[in-house]
Amino acid sequence: MPKSSVSKLVPKVPSVPGASRRAAYSASTKRALVDVAEELFTEHGYANASLDSIVAGAQVTKGALYHHFAGKQALFEAVFERVEDDASRTIQKAIKGHKDPWDKARTGLRTFLTVVQEPRYRRIVVQDGPAVLGHERFREQEERSTYANVVDIVRSVLVAGAWELDEDMVETFSRIFFGAMASAGESVAGADDPIVAADRVEVAISFIISGFQALTEAGVALPSGLGQRREPAQD
Amino acid sequence: MPKSSVSKLVPKVPSVPGASRRAAYSASTKRALVDVAEELFTEHGYANASLDSIVAGAQVTKGALYHHFAGKQALFEAVFERVEDDASRTIQKAIKGHKDPWDKARTGLRTFLTVVQEPRYRRIVVQDGPAVLGHERFREQEERSTYANVVDIVRSVLVAGAWELDEDMVETFSRIFFGAMASAGESVAGADDPIVAADRVEVAISFIISGFQALTEAGVALPSGLGQRREPAQD
């Protein structure tokens, strides 16, 4: 029994000028798939969200799914990308306009702590992301979105501190802060009172940054010429 | 003395006095299962390591597996626990004897950066752990092992800094440093030259800690009375 009549659920009409009618419909079902997938992946997790339930939710069949995506993982990746992009954009919006680096850092942190509380971000990016995509692709995706913001902020702060750093060191500091924020975000999201917890995190990180500033004033330099130090791994 | 004629694949003889022969054999197969599972989970990941391949590797059948474990996840949990415990013990051993807190922190960090390079730790704890166990159980497990070490170290450092902190703040700082270390560890493990990368991480974190020390000398206090600060964050 063909579904034939398109009476009920009408997809969005071709909003992209120049695109054909068919292409518009196609894009519409693809979006529907990603929408439903995001919802079910968030609610049940990657492993417990069956493709059958996803295509059912999107009112299509597996044929449609496999026409648009190479498989379950590819579908997840599409969802992942969207969630990450949204998060990244939210942060960028928030920090735009702040020119003082410390101020920018604080705002970025605060925004991140908000974003990380969204269920979809926690589940899809933080929890399932690494396992499903694997280290490799997970990192690749991150680099182009949220992590890039962190690098940007860290660079501003370090430059403001009048430290001369090679890029490797910026990388290292960024990784450290990114991890710190992610972990802190987790504890915030899981706290009884997220607002209080977020405040605590902010205080703690501000304190750490204060340490940076103190070192600036004291004229302490970062050791340069990394890569020379040798230590026989285990002592 | 047990009969020595049991030819090949002899399981460990009852090394636990008081335990019956049967119990010893049972414990042996259980260990074999966890051993093989650890290996295959590490190599192929949780999702791609089939129970059939695990029981085959352990030279038993699914009957044995389901006799000892409730299911695949339970088996993973046993593996996870062991890997975490090993890591925790390694770190504890390393920092034992160091009484200077800063020194202890540095040693702990260095050891952790070594541990996190073990494939089994990266795959089982870092990559698959959160997805398989879920936030809840993952955190529970962590709290009793590696994370506990971090809390210990952070507490020493903060006490040494002559700061008076409530436990919540110790928690917060610990989370932050734990996340920082985990993330840093990831970048170390993925670097072209892990030794150089580890050095960079050490320098960066040492620098941060130096900031703490600078603040100590400057007599800067941490803002206390957390939880009062409010920010109209909707709701």
Add this chain to the structure above:
DNA sequence: TTCAAGTACGTACTCGCAGTATGCGAGTGC
């Protein structure tokens, strides 16, 4: 208008794998 080609799906299957039901022999307590 017709028609050939291709696109965007739908239908019906396969196969691998986690989990289950059940049987059975070898220790173990009495």
Add this chain to the structure above:
DNA sequence: GCACTCGCATACTGCGAGTACGTACTTGAA
């Protein structure tokens, strides 16, 4: 010695990802 239950083996079930193939509707050319 005897019942019993423990530790495991065998055989099966069901679910879910992926595949092969059919088909209606578009689209562009003649």
